[in-house]
Amino acid sequence: MIEPDATIGSIADKLDNAEKFARAVLGTMHPCLKEHGNAHVRIGITGEGKAPYHKVVYDDVDGCEQLYGSFAGKVMDEKYLVHEDTWSAKRMSYGDVQALIGALTGYSQ
Secondary structure, three states: OOOOOOOOOHOOOOOOOOOHHHHHHHHHHHHHHHHHOOOOOEEEEEOOOOOOOEEEEEEEEOOOOEEEEEEOEEOOOOOOOOOHHHHHOOOOHHHHHHHHHHHHHHHOO
């Protein structure tokens, strides 16, 4: 079971391939970052944690979190219903995911 406040970093040891997963997530976050100036990710907490769904969100001009999209891997899942109780309470920023990739590959600034 995935903890309600889990992040990609906190479950990295459970993922099938943490670096590959984090890179895929970063790829789904990038268009949101370009469009909205910020991007964050929350992971699904209802599965086993080997390659969880994730949702990309951004903060609007009022500071309110808005959904950019939910994803299964790199594919935006248009039919997936986003229920708030199925997502982690914590989120990671684009920079956080970049730093995690650096840590996973042994390259950190």
